[in-house]
Amino acid sequence: MKISAIKELLKAEVICGEEDLEREVYSACGSDMMSDVLAYVKDQGVLLTGLVNSQVIRTAEMMDMVCIVFVRNKRPTEEMVELAKEMGIVMLCSPKRMYEACGKLYMNGLNGNGATV
Amino acid sequence: MSEPLKFRFDVQGGNFTSAGQASVLVKKNLRQIGLPPEIIRRVSIAMYEGEINMVIHAGGGVAEVLVFEDKVEIVLDDKGPGIPNIELAMKEGFSTAPDNIRSLGFGAGMGLPNMKRYTDSMNIETELGKGTKITMVVNF
Numbered sequence: 001m002k003i004s005a006i007k008e009l010l011k012a013e014v015i016c017g018e019e020d021l022e023r024e025v026y027s028a029c030g031s032d033m034m035s036d037v038l039a040y041v042k043d044q045g046v047l048l049t050g051l052v053n054s055q056v057i058r059t060a061e062m063m064d065m066v067c068i069v070f071v072r073n074k075r076p077t078e079e080m081v082e083l084a085k086e087m088g089i090v091m092l093c094s095p096k097r098m099y100e101a102c103g104k105l106y107m108n109g110l111n112g113n114g115a116t117v
Numbered sequence: 118m119s120e121p122l123k124f125r126f127d128v129q130g131g132n133f134t135s136a137g138q139a140s141v142l143v144k145k146n147l148r149q150i151g152l153p154p155e156i157i158r159r160v161s162i163a164m165y166e167g168e169i170n171m172v173i174h175a176g177g178g179v180a181e182v183l184v185f186e187d188k189v190e191i192v193l194d195d196k197g198p199g200i201p202n203i204e205l206a207m208k209e210g211f212s213t214a215p216d217n218i219r220s221l222g223f224g225a226g227m228g229l230p231n232m233k234r235y236t237d238s239m240n241i242e243t244e245l246g247k248g249t250k251i252t253m254v255v256n257f
Contacts, residue, residue, distance in 0.1 A: 034222035038162055039209075039231050051222045055169075058137035059222075062144070062165050064158060079134075087141075 001025055001110045003067050003090050006046065009104045010069060010094035016081050017090030023066055028110050030071075030102045034059040044112070048101055050074055057083045066090060071098045122150070122184040128168055128195075130177030133221060140165035143182050150184065153257070159235040160189045160255050166228045167193040167251060173218050174198070175249065191236075191253040199245040207233065 004021040007014060014021065025045035031037050032051045037059050041047075047060050048069045057080055060068050067090040070076060075093055076084070084091050094101055106112070124146060126139035144161040152160075164180065171178045175197025183190040200206050207229050214224025233239045236253040243249040 032222060033225050035166075035225035035227035035231070038166060039227045039234070049222075053221055054134050055137060055222055058141055058165065061141060062137075062158070062162050064154070 001105070001108065003046075003092075005108070006067065006069065006105060006110070007092055009108055010092065010096050010101050012069060012092035012094040015070075015076060015091040015093055016085050017067070017088070020066070020088070020090050023090070025067060025110070027112055028102070028105055029112060030098050032098075037063065046105075046110070048098060048105075050098055052076055052080070054080055054083060056080070057087065057089065060089055061087045067092065069094055069101065071096055071101045119186070121190075124182040124184075126180045128171045128177045128180050130172055130175065133172060133218075136169050136172040137165050139180050140168050147184070147189070152184075152189075156189065156255060156257060160191065163232045163235045163253050163255070164191050164193075166231045167191065167253070169223055170228045171195050171197070173214055173223065178248075188237075188254050188256045191251075191255075193251045193253075194248070195250075196248040199247055199249055200241065200243045201245060203241055203243065 003023050027044045028046035029041050029044045030048035032049055034055050041063055045065055046067045047065050048071055050072050052074045069092045071094055073095045140161050147157045175195035178195030181192040205211050209230045210226040212224050212226035218224040237256045238254045240252045
């Protein structure tokens, strides 16, 4: 799925990384616990989260993720935006809640196990 | 045998916002050296968890990463309170992190287990009231 499709499905606003919206991603995960993301995630390109702090960006960078979606209209700080730009990570902001956001993406073919659909 | 390439960082304690900076830099450096992506990921996740631990529990410390021909060694040395029960600390889900850290997305009791999970060996030397030194190795 292209990141631009995620943007459409989640009615999301692009915070940064507009130039990478045509990048393909193959799976996603949703969590507010970064420790769990570090423990269980493998090859997921997208992180959906309601947590807003710099560690979200660093965790995504550590896991080689390319896109972060903030759910429930959470907005990253200026510092986080700068960090994400530096790392080439696309950030989206969606009004949807975590459950619905994950469900929409899953229903449209973005699964959670890293395999190409 | 040639001298290992060495990176050294002072990790500031108590500053959660900047926690992880050293790990991000290490990742960048290892990419420049051209190590395989999977090795880089394992090293940087293990170091990131360790760095966060040093910030949360130990008031900071020193992180060193040594790149040898066949392995990467990560040494995290702090002057924190030490770990009273290593066996318990290694259990997934066991955490002594305060609630405010949990609200920041950490403190789930996954730090040390994750560090072990992503490395080939991990050694913990700890003394109560003196500090903790963790040495991790990722083989190529």
